[in-house]
Amino acid sequence: MSDPIADRPEAPPTRRGIRLQRLRLAGVTRPYDVDFRFPDGSFRPLSVIAGRTNTGKTSVLQFIAYALGGSYYPDHEEIVRQVRAALLEVVLPGGVATIERGIESKFALLFDQPLDRAGETVPQPHPIEPTSDAASLSRMLLTTVDLQDVQLPEAPAKSETDTQTLSFRDLMWLCMVLNERVGSSQLLFEGNHAKNRKLQQVVDAVFNVHQADGADLAGRIKKLNDDLTNARRDLAALEGFVREQGAVSQEQLQGVLDDAEGEMAAVRDALRRLDASESAAADMAVELRRRHQQAAREAIRARQLVRDREALVSRYASLRAQYNDDIRKLTLLKQAESIFDQLSVQVCPACLGKLPAPPTVRGSTCSLCAQPLAGPVTSLTLGVAAASRETAVAGFRQQGTSSPSDHKPATADASAEDNGHASREDANARAAVTAELASTRRRLKELNEYWAELNDSLPALRESSERADENEASLAAQVDRAASGTVAPFTVAREELLARRQDAIVRRDRANSSMKQWRGIEVRRRRITRMAGELADLRAEARGQKTRPDRSAMIAALGARFRQILSDVGYPKHDNTGSVDGRFVPSVRDRPYTSASSGGQVLQTLAWILAIFEVAYEQGGNHPGFLLIDSPQKNLGGSAKDDDKEFADVTLVERLYGHIINWLEGEGRGAQIIIVDNTPPPIVTPFIVEEFTRNPDRGRFGLIDNEVG
Structure with missing residues (x-):
């Protein structure tokens, strides 16, 4: 097996789907980050969050779902006290973006910048409810997989029935499986008939075999065409307004930003050197004296030049x-x-x-x-x-x-x-x-x-001499403070560096404020481009250029992949009998998963969700391209129950991870899986992004790591 660090996959495709890069919980006193990338910022296909129970591992997955439009967030006491908003950095077809959603907020803000630069752009607000709203976050996310405006009939068997618009929240059933669904007889929501039926329709939609009789294609085309016309009109009006205001060009503003960023980077480097040791402070004191001596020489030269010029004039x-x-x-x-x-x-x-x-x-x-x-x-x-x-x-x-x-x-x-x-x-x-x-x-x-x-040159010489005197006096004061016993030299150096940084921040913020107008225009242009692409796809669909895949072939492919995963994992005595029926119910040994033991239900649950994810990704289906899995070792290995000894083999978990790693490096190259596991096997060590210890003296205590009670 290849080294995940040395043999890194290429960046995820930006044409389709969503990839998760970073989660940040904005806290009252500080942020709490979880980074799903490699240390150099490149794409990481498999991320594992390890650690003991009650440390916030599952909350990471729940906050991801909440930022993507979920209806609830984890309400543990420490989270309620500390967290005020969830920010999720993602890769969309249009590039890197940041989604921010406040706690209890009914709106989400979309920034077309990475998380650390979100403040440099104008956010686009998207309502959470209703999900059918043309401006909703759900519809925007569904456009990344061409599932926007998909109508799901409430009674598929009837020719005339009401329909519901597919939401991204529904699609998350196939993108996230939490602990309560792992190893549970409610994998397909069998206890809720309406929800079970809708889940089947979501799977059909992902594989593009859903019934679209309830969707008025012509109406969708007309509505999207009207929206596109209005968006173009708004863009033209905004561009005209910006030009009338005499805004500075993007190139000039970008030059100011680059200069400010360069200055800030230089200041950061100097501060790091300053913090490294007190020798940096001594170096700065020497530099201050050198600069003061140079300024004093320049002031003397300037005064001498003025005197010589006055004498010559006289x-x-x-x-x-x-x-x-x-x-x-x-x-x-x-x-x-x-x-x-x-x-x-x-x-x-x-x-x-x-x-x-x-x-x-x-x-x-x-x-x-x-x-x-x-x-x-x-x-x-x-x-x-x-x-x-x-x-x-x-x-x-x-x-x-x-x-x-x-x-x-x-x-x-x-x-x-x-x-x-x-x-x-x-x-x-x-x-x-x-x-x-x-x-x-x-x-x-x-x-x-x-x-x-x-005589005419005298005023300029006098002004230059005055500036030189002021500079010399300022540096002399700094040298005095550095040499005094009340202020340490490194403090003076820090003040100077912070002043430089503040000046650069002011210049950067002013340029960013002006750039926001241009970025707003760019956001609208990208939206128009995306809408034009959607309209072209709908018109192509209306002309019959899209051929609908065969549903029975899709069911057969899912069953074959389900059996393959069971074989790779080493499911005991399955005898290659695994299958998935037309209602997507998995079975082994000709018995549905609900009849299996606790450990068997866990493996069948994981094999089922992985089969749907892998086949959809390989066939170019309408899956977002990421999968979140919680507690894959539930009732397996050392956690197996006493009456379920055949699933107590720890190699089951190792082979499960081995299958996932091999698939991500092969046919699944570019896909993303995030797993929460208490004690992952050694094979997963290179993929661990966070390990919560619940020990305040070792490592990171938990997701909210300043709550150590």
Whole structure:
């Protein structure tokens, strides 16, 4: 036999039926979970819940049935005190979903997300009663096996009779066998004629051989078509509303969710490391100091940058003022001839009378006093001739020559040449002033632009410096708290991590709140797709494309499988005489199961329910694909009664489990069986998902494990 862990079956098919993944009981103080998957979350075909009596094993099966629309739940004292709701994570044809039903609630909520993410989507409410309601939970579950709207006649022998709509609660008779039906003469509810007849009709419906004369196929098609039209109209209206609200796209919201989930995962990892040992706290304290030192260096750099920039702005402001002053001087120099009086001589210095004409230079002599003039003088203003003469005399004396005043004036041609040379020098001087003025103005413009750029960058630098100071102060406070004797370093680290996690949770919740609109649209789209598929099947059935299986062949197949299981288990002295009649009553040795001993009734009960489950699954019948079995060792092995020694063999139970394991690994690959057993044999150890000890000092006490009284 292969290792159930190493040789795992593929995931259950999602096209048909239901698979159970997790059960969670929402408690007053904490949840109570039972996981039917492997530790890595993959599909587990066989799950066994072991443990002593009165620990809540059977309650697990009863809560599964309750979450799937059952009429009652276990009302033990500890459950009444602690449990407020049952949540069941399942795999439906549309994917993983979660069903939540509160205690005493007449409604169930369907979330199109796994159990841990149920809060991220908008739930769809489904009433429990009446089961015939188009929106009921029963009808939704029956759609997974194409049994919705199946009508069961109350009196099949009559041509005209009332009908009842098949409910998922009825179908659970073939999906769960509790202790009171195991080894009981009421396996087929023989004490209740109406219930017995209905059970037979349910078996016929599972194998698609039921009488559908009471069902109006055309009416079902019309109703489903109307529902589909209304659903499409509602979807279009919802999509239009979401677009009008300017909702953020799913892709953007998903990016925010991914970032938040990544941050939360990182925080979880850090918290685990923090909880592992106090060394993590020491590492965090070192990290805080390192971050504070880095923040302090960044704050110093930011302040230094602000000071340098302010000094540079001030320095360049002074330079701008200097350039402005130079421009004013050069402009004044350029405009001096037109602005200032030339101080021309207009009055005779002797008589103070006004001269008829201002003095001029005539042949290098003054027209007023006929004295010789220095060569550079070309026009006469007050004092210019004297200054020029003193300069010239000083220059000639240094050279050891006589001054021009010691000689006679040069000829007229020489004088004219001197006058032209002076004019050119004046022109060159004016050109130099103009060029210098233009150059100074250009440099001032460049300086102004650079200064403005520096000045504009100051606010951002100051803001950055303030942020750096605040960050440094915050980290300094954290370091102080970490170093103080009143708060341990790991507490500070935890506060920081929790703050990061809370920020990520807020971002995730906001994104989820917006995503709920889009998820609501997706839920409606999937519902429309499912309804369209149902409508196509009904129309195909109306066209006669479906052929009804032969009921007698189905009965024969059940009888053959019943005998095979009895042989695999090692039923004593059955002589291959096992059979199932047209009313589905099992028999061995040509006697009905009610005539067998207590141990024989148990084995025949288990073989009967397994035969129906296995044949229906292999033939693609309308069975949900899971089976719940309670107390398979009742009256067998060590529990056999004194007058029933032939069923005291413990190998009977081992061979029963061996048959189940072999079938799940073979023809039943993808099906699911969950068994509750007090003391399962060693062959089942790898399949045990929970073991309730009823010992507060060892393992899990029970389903409600904080009730240890």
